[in-house]
Amino acid sequence: MIRKLGLLILVLAIAGGVGFWFLSAPSYVDPARIAATAPGDAQRGTAIFWQGGCASCHAAPGAKGDARLVLTGGLNLITPFGTFVAPNISPSQQGIGEWSFEDLANAMMEGVSPAGSHYYPAFPYTSYARMQLQDIADLHAFLKTLPPSDNVAGPHKLGFPFNVRRGLGLWKRLYLSPDPVLTIADASDAAKRGQYLVEGPGHCGECHTPRNPIGGMEKAQWLAGATAAEGKGVVPNITGGEGGIADWSANDIAYALESGFTPEFDSLGSSMADVVLNTAHLQGTDREAIAAYLKAVPPHPNGYPTAK
């Protein structure tokens, strides 16, 4: 009897292990879609680079001006899950110099490295998954033109169970999807463009939307603001709900993304000051598109607990 029970446990453990291995396997962008994409245009890729905000995490911490184009990595994101270290993504041996367009597409849209391991979602592939492949091809071409760096950024510092990368395969089954977050009836062309920029490359929801205890986004509170995942304090509510930005006009939003000034001429602070360094490079029409989308987003009250 005891031997039979032991055998049963062993069989279940093996089945569980096999199941885990199967369910946590990486998935890839369809090679046919890769092949059907036109060669990347580095000039167009410049715009994608600023839309994606790559420099905010991958430039050397504190870099200014042209130094933000040297993607040395090394920024530490200190979160409740542990410390994530942004890697070097410059075109060098230490960076991603060897990467093909397909490698970049799988990294950004499936969160999978060329060696087939899962990336942590501190790298916002959950948003980039909504990007157009052509934009990634153009970005790939642009990244190749940037200065190389031999900086070694070092590994993440995570505790168990978060250091088990394979487990992210299960997490992705729950939270990685290329589908748009919102369905906006009768959206204007500007709002549609804004939706692409905000939900895709701009990855605004990664910080502005609250998350559940295992780091999944609470999409029912999309852009409602959140307790900061990194550092202290909160990230503001950017919907029209209570505590949000209902009293900002579309022009106010576009101007804030260009200049860093709020309608009261306070300046945007914390990590948003850095985001403005990216959005200031966007075309004016794209900033207006983001504003049009934010004005069309369903209002929610603040997605973070009130202090006191």
Add this chain to the structure above:
Amino acid sequence: MHRLISFAAAPLLAIAVLSVSANADPIKDRQAIMKDQGKTVGSITPIIKGEKPFDAALVIAALKHLNEDAEKIDAATLFPAGSDKGETTASPKIWEDNAGFLAALTKYKKDAAAAAAAEPKDLESFKVAFNQVTENCAACHKAFRIKKD
């Protein structure tokens, strides 16, 4: 003897009371200065955005006013240790990296003084002065302010 002590102590007491009342609410005081600076920047931004024509008198007055506000910011009285508690968005980093905070403040004061002294007479030179001053807003708020709510 008693009278002598109270006599000698009176000025000290007066100083103590005065300095306490001057710092009674550093959070409110510094927020008033910040708000005033925001208002001043807001008064000249339409010119930068091209919504209003360049007006030398208005611009020069605003830059001088901004400099007066900048001069009022004294880190010791407006940002005393412990004043990150309460209705404030001051980041604890102000005290954790006080040298960095003081350096940022010194830079702002220098830039504000230079912009006020420049007395720009045309839009192009105004833009230079404006950017020189306002880049300090973002730089300091990025490092030393957090939203808490």
